[in-house]
Amino acid sequence: MDIKNVVIIGAGGHAKVIVDSLSTMPQYKIIALLDSQSQEKELLGVPILGGDEQLPDLIKQGVKHALIAIGDNKRRKTMALKLTTMGFQFINAVSQHAIVSKHAILGQGICIMPGAVINAGTQIGDHTIINTNSSIDHDCNIAAFSHIAPGATLAGHVTLEEGCFVGTGSSIIPNISLGQWTNAAAGSVIVTNAKAAQQIKGTPAKAY
Ligand SMILES: CC(C)(COP(=O)(O)OP(=O)(O)OC[C@H]1O[C@@H](n2cnc3c(N)ncnc32)[C@H](O)[C@@H]1OP(=O)(O)O)[C@@H](O)C(=O)NCCC(=O)NCCS
Incomplete structure (x- = not known):
């Protein structure tokens, strides 16, 4: 080897x-x-x-x-x-305790932590962190330099532009898009799209 x-x-x-x-x-x-x-x-x-x-x-x-x-x-x-x-x-560092679909596409410089799940059809951009126990469902597109914090859940067809941060325990419903460098506070429930560089928090998440 x-x-x-x-x-x-x-x-x-x-x-x-x-x-x-x-x-x-x-x-x-x-x-x-x-x-x-x-x-x-x-x-x-x-x-x-x-x-x-x-x-x-x-x-x-x-x-x-x-x-x-x-x-x-x-x-x-x-x-x-x-x-x-x-x-x-x-x-890429991919924990042996992560579940990554063979139909997911990974870039480079990526960390996928224990308990994370990445489902079919999802693309993970370069230098992204998929943190402990987070889950990214099917057909998501996570652009480079994003960070999905521990325990966050993304439903299918979610799009994150470059540099998004999704705080621990947050949820994103299907088909949502977050503009580049959006920061979602811990525990956000994201049910509407966010423009670039917004800080959002709460249930439902709103800009603050
Ligand atoms: C949103 C966040 C960035 C705010 O941090 P901060 O600027 O230091 O804010 P403070 O702790 O001073 O709190 C300011 C106010 O926002 C509220 N607040 C803080 N975090 C919040 C959250 N996640 N959701 C809703 N409200 C929040 C506080 O209760 C406080 O409200 P008040 O003014 O009515 O008392 C931070 O709390 C957070 O959620 N960070 C994400 C952490 C994370 O997921 N890390 C993962 C590491 S791997």
Whole structure:
């Protein structure tokens, strides 16, 4: 088997779940985590080497693959653009406890956490997070840099444009579209479309 050496950007709680998932994917070996804000030396046995300034050295050591473990959508996009420019390729971390239809289409740099379900006909864009126990039903289109937080439920034919955040425990009824960089608060029940960059909350969810 061709084993790929991987660097993870970020070493917080989100990274912990990713490292755990990748430990069951033998095609990947995590060489290091990078997080300039971390006071720790390792996470689940993987060394934390410092910040992004380590990237050129890692490239010299033959590390060509990366995954960005940053929950904030805009920060994740900024980092993805930087690493793409440096020539990194992105892997996906898919928990062995997630259920992903063989008829779903996944981009790159994606994290799919334990208990998540992705049904047939759904497309998941690059650098998206499908968090613990969330469910994305059939024929959804989730654009790049989105984050579906733990326990959120998207019914069929939901469309999220780039960078949407759907807070924990939220629900979205069928055929809804959220404009780019929409933020839905925890527990939102989304029954109408949202324009770009709206903050919405409540039941039914409204802009605030
Ligand atoms: C909506 C949210 C961003 C607001 O955070 P905040 O700006 O710090 O707001 P505050 O906690 O100061 O609350 C401000 C008001 O909004 C209300 N509020 C906060 N979160 C709310 C929510 N999810 N739904 C409805 N009302 C909410 C508060 O009760 C408060 O109301 P009040 O002014 O009448 O007392 C935050 O509460 C939230 O839901 N974040 C999502 C968290 C999440 O899902 N994380 C996933 C991580 S993986």
